[in-house]
Amino acid sequence: MADSTKIENNPKIMSGPVLTNSPNAVLSKTLLGRYQDLPVPGDKIIATYIWIDGTGEHLRCKDRTINFIPKQPKDLPEWNYDGSSTGQAEGHNADTYLVPRAIYKDPFRRGNHILVMCDTFKYNMQPTETNNRLKCQEAYDKCRDEEPWFGLEQEYILLDSDLRPFGWPPGGCPPPQGPYYCGVGANKVFARDLVQAHYICCLYAGIPIAGTNAEVMPSQWEFQVGPSVGVTAADDLWVARYILHRLAEEYGVIVTFDPKPVADWNGSGAHTNFSTKKMREPNGIIEIEKAIDKLSKVHMKHIKVYDPRGGKDNERRLTGLHETASINDFSAGVANRGCSIRIPRAVAEEKRGYLEDRRPASNCDPYSVVDALMRTCILNE
Ligand code: ADP
Ligand code: MN
Ligand code: MN
Ligand code: MN
Ligand code: MN
Numbered sequence: 001m002a003d004s005t006k007i008e009n010n011p012k013i014m015s016g017p018v019l020t021n022s023p024n025a026v027l028s029k030t031l032l033g034r035y036q037d038l039p040v041p042g043d044k045i046i047a048t049y050i051w052i053d054g055t056g057e058h059l060r061c062k063d064r065t066i067n068f069i070p071k072q073p074k075d076l077p078e079w080n081y082d083g084s085s086t087g088q089a090e091g092h093n094a095d096t097y098l099v100p101r102a103i104y105k106d107p108f109r110r111g112n113h114i115l116v117m118c119d120t121f122k123y124n125m126q127p128t129e130t131n132n133r134l135k136c137q138e139a140y141d142k143c144r145d146e147e148p149w150f151g152l153e154q155e156y157i158l159l160d161s162d163l164r165p166f167g168w169p170p171g172g173c174p175p176p177q178g179p180y181y182c183g184v185g186a187n188k189v190f191a192r193d194l195v196q197a198h199y200i201c202c203l204y205a206g207i208p209i210a211g212t213n214a215e216v217m218p219s220q221w222e223f224q225v226g227p228s229v230g231v232t233a234a235d236d237l238w239v240a241r242y243i244l245h246r247l248a249e250e251y252g253v254i255v256t257f258d259p260k261p262v263a264d265w266n267g268s269g270a271h272t273n274f275s276t277k278k279m280r281e282p283n284g285i286i287e288i289e290k291a292i293d294k295l296s297k298v299h300m301k302h303i304k305v306y307d308p309r310g311g312k313d314n315e316r317r318l319t320g321l322h323e324t325a326s327i328n329d330f331s332a333g334v335a336n337r338g339c340s341i342r343i344p345r346a347v348a349e350e351k352r353g354y355l356e357d358r359r360p361a362s363n364c365d366p367y368s369v370v371d372a373l374m375r376t377c378i379l380n381e
Contacts, residue, residue: 022161022252022253022254023252024249024250024251024252025161025251025252025253026252029250036109043067043068044065044066044067045065045066045068045069045111045112045113045114046063046064046065046066046106046109046113046114047063047064047065047066047070047076047113047114047115047116048061048062048063048106048113048114048115048116049061049062049063049064049079049098049100049116049118050115050116050117050118050238050239050242051081051098051117051118051119051120052119052120052130052131052238052365053086053087053088053130054083054086054087054088054128054129054130055087055130055308056129056130056132056308056365057257057308057363057365059238059241059242059245060081060086061242062081064079069112070103070114072103073100073101073102073103073116074100076100076103076116077100078097078098078099078100079097079098079118080095080096080097080098081095081096081098082094082095082096083095083096083120083122083128088120088122088128088129088130089122089123093123095123096120096121096122096123096128097120097121097122097123097125098118098119098120099118099119099120099121100116100117100118101116101117101118101119101133101235102116102117102232102235102239103115103116103117104116104117104205104206104207104239105204105205105206106205107200107201107202107204107205107243108201108246115205115239115242115243117235117238117239119131119133119134130365132365132367132368132371133231133234133235133367135367135371136230136231136234136367136368136370136371136374137231139370139371139374139375139379140230140231140370140374142374142379143230143374143378143379144230145277146276146277146278146378147229147276147277148229148230148274148275148276148370148373148374148378149226149227149228149229149233149274149275149276149280149354150226150227150228150229150230150233150234150272150273150274150366150370150373151210151224151225151226151227151228151233151272151273151274151354152224152225152226152233152234152236152237152270152271152272152273152366153222153223153224153269153270153271153272153273154222154223154224154225154237154240154241154257154270154362155215155220155221155222155268155269155270155362156220156221156222156244156255156256156257156268156362157217157219157220157221157255157256157258157261157262157268158190158191158194158219158220158221158248158253158254158255158256159219159253159254159255159256159261160253160254161252161253161254163254165217165218165219165220165261165262166190166191166219166253166254167190167191167218167219168218168219174218177216177217177265177266180214180215180216180217180218180220181213181214181215181216182213182214183214188214188218189214189218190218190219191219191221191251191253192214193251194247194248194251194253195212195214195221195223197247198212198223198240198243198244198247199212199223201243201247202223202225202240202243205239205243207225207236207239207240207243208225208226208227208228208236209223209224209225209240210223210224210225210226210227211223211224212224215266215268216265216266216322216323217262217265217266220266220268223240223244225237225240226273227273227275227354230370230374231367231370233366233370234365234366234367234369234370237270237366238366241255241257257362257363258313258362258363259307259313259314259316259317259361259362259363260313260316260317265322266322266323267316267317267322267324267361267362268317268361268362269317269324269358269359269360269361269362270360270361270362270363270364270366270369271356271357271358271360272356272357272360272366272369272370272373273354273355273356273357274291274354274355274356274357274373274377275288275353275354275355276291276377276378279291279352279353279354279355280352280353280354281352282351282352283351283352284351284352284353285343285347285348285351285352285353288343288347288352288353288354288355291355291376291377292332292341292343292355294376294377294380295330295332295340295341295357295376295377296330296332298376299329299330299340301372301376302357302359302372302376303318303327303359305364305365305368305369305371305372306359306360306361306364306368306369306372307360307361307363307364308363308364308365311327313361313363314327314359314361315327317361318359320338323337323338324338324358325338325339325340325358325359332355334348335348337358339358340357340358340359341355341356341357341358342355342356342358343355343356344356357369357373
């Protein structure tokens, strides 16, 4: 048995240089207010282009001025960046292209300013290795009539600038898990302010955030987005992640989506709730069971795309303990949180609704997860 008073840290999280303090934490939070509301020329807006870098896990962004108010992503110019600085191109042929795909209101700048989720293309206009959006869009286009809905539960953990969980006692652990999930009180939950700011910012941006709760580990939280339709669900989640990272910058804390930063404590997942029109209709449970049967036959194929390292990250999380099923086995059950797939109790009672795929890791690319579910359950690929 591991000593629960010692942190057995995931070396990936803990090996970096240790900051004594985030410089952001000590910068004035009010000075910007002097300039934020300066009247700017009415025909100019700022667009933040956001994209996934070569890790398939981390986000990048840059800003540009646009001289009109776009109605749809297609109105916006394509752009480029130095892919050799993001792990997406060689230095001698570095131009990598950004294609706008989804527009959100910018909660940081307000007004007509926008956030633009993009996907990325190489110099030869082939998708980059981490552009999983293109395939997801193709799959969705083939099954629009089935109206696939996705509700994504995003768990995450806040770290202090020393890369240990935020608010944990120096050199040790808080008392064992139990009182923290949906907890209330200063010794149970940390950084609720940040969570609240994120909730409001997502609503303002136009992201259908469905809810939020404190999770099993102190400084672990969850939010849910959706249900959203097809590829849009993944756009929504990536931009919600972007907003969370941006807010955390201001608070001087770090958000990690690593699925298992601390051994012997609950990890983080991205449970994916999925339904089709037929599953939502009376007796849709039959369709849900058919989908589960199809999923049971391609378990490892899904595991490979449910984290950015082909299943390696989820190996640390899907141990069969801590409300997970073993990475090696497929299982399904009603109201069972130790299964790969859970049918919520209310769904079993009403005989219609949705299924919950509990396997995706918190750092998954939701484009890949949504893509895999549509291809297996609807397109029979
Ligand atoms: P859990 O009990 O697993 O913690 P949550 O309440 O966190 O569940 O998340 C459930 C998610 O399922 C929500 O994001 C919700 O929007 C989504 N959801 C509800 N109905 C459907 C549906 N028919 N299809 C897909 N997702 C759905
Ligand atoms: Mn430059
Ligand atoms: Mn949940
Ligand atoms: Mn949860
Ligand atoms: Mn869940």
